[in-house]
Amino acid sequence: DAGITQSPRYKITETGRQVTLMCHQTWSHSYMFWYRQDLGHGLRLIYYSAAADITDKGEVPDGYVVSRSKTENFPLTLESATRSQTSVYFCASRNYRSEEAFFGQGTRLTVV
Amino acid sequence: RKEVEQDPGPFNVPEGATVAFNCTYSNSASQSFFWYRQDCRKEPKLLMSVYSSGNEDGRFTAQLNRASQYISLLIRDSKLSDSATYLCVVPSSGGYQKVTFGIGTKLQVIP
Numbered sequence: 001d002a003g004i005t006q007s008p009r010y011k012i013t014e015t016g017r018q019v020t021l022m023c024h025q026t027w028s029h030s031y032m033f034w035y036r037q038d039l040g041h042g043l044r045l046i047y048y049s050a051a052a053d054i055t056d057k058g059e060v061p062d063g064y065v066v067s068r069s070k071t072e073n074f075p076l077t078l079e080s081a082t083r084s085q086t087s088v089y090f091c092a093s094r095n096y097r098s099e100e101a102f103f104g105q106g107t108r109l110t111v112v
Numbered sequence: 113r114k115e116v117e118q119d120p121g122p123f124n125v126p127e128g129a130t131v132a133f134n135c136t137y138s139n140s141a142s143q144s145f146f147w148y149r150q151d152c153r154k155e156p157k158l159l160m161s162v163y164s165s166g167n168e169d170g171r172f173t174a175q176l177n178r179a180s181q182y183i184s185l186l187i188r189d190s191k192l193s194d195s196a197t198y199l200c201v202v203p204s205s206g207g208y209q210k211v212t213f214g215i216g217t218k219l220q221v222i223p
Contacts, residue, residue: 035213042199042215043156058210090155099144101211103155 003027006091006104013111019078021107023091030096032074034058034066036087037106043090049074050096081111113138116202118214126222129190133217135200136182145183146201147174150216156199159185190221 004025013019023032034046035058045058047066055066063085065077074093078085091104117136125131137145145162160167162174162183173186183202187194200214 040215043213045204045210045212048210099146099161100158103157105155106153 004091004093004102004104006089006107009105009107011107011109013081013109015081015083015111017081019081019109021076021078021089021091021109023074023076023104025072025074025091025093025102027093027095027102028071029093029102030071031094031101032068033092033094033101034064034074034076035090035092036060036085037090038087046076046089078109083111085109086111115139115204115212116200116214118200118217120215120217122218122220124220124222125190127190127192129221130186130188131190131219132184132186133198133200133219134182134184135202135214135217136180137200137202138181139203140178140181142203144203145174145176146211147183147185148199148201148213150197150199152196156213159198187219190219192221192223195219195221 007022033048035043037043044060046064049055049068052071068074089107092101094101147159148156149159150156160174162176167174171188175184197216197218199216201211204210204212
């Protein structure tokens with residue numbers, strides 16, 4: 001299907017485990033972003049990517065790793081999950097010519 | 113001062129009412145502004161862009177006040193379906209490709 005999709009939609013993991021959240025877009029958008037959304041904080045940028053093999057830190061990158069070997073995929077890895085990483089994670093993409101960002105449906109992650 | 117500030121609400125308004133939200137920003141160099149809408153437990157979606165000259169789309173009007181560094185969203189003749197959280201988005205001081213989202217203002221339209 002066309003668009004931007006995230007998987008899994010829901011995930012429960014234990015403290016200390018490594019978790020990877022997947023993001024796939026079919027538009028060949030240059031820019032991709034990972035945000036987390038928590039009550040009282042709104043959406044905060046974790047990492048972003050301007051193109052394949054180009055990534056950069058956002059506002060809250062600690063504890064996360066990203067890669068972008070292909071334009072369409074932008075996985076987010078929590079190297080050793082902590083309870084403070086319990087959140088809703090949104091992936092987004094944007095064409096370099098447009099200012100509108102399109103969001104995936106989100107991944108609700110719970111770290112126990 | 114935070115990069116972007118919004119009143120989280122909730123704003124509870126009756127159907128048919130006019131309601132307005134403001135959003136203040138700190139980066140005076142910001143050029144592009146947006147309002148996104150987020151329904152409960154869903155992803156944010158672009159509602160409208162905010163231009164220097166203002167922007168109107170049906171019942172929705174967005175305005176920019178550069179002197180006071182705020183943007184506003186006005187909703188006329190509120191519908192039940194307008195109930196959502198409205199996110200203000202401004203360019204981040206960290207680079208043109210990044211933006212900062214406000215915390216969002218929750219609107220509840222009641223019958």
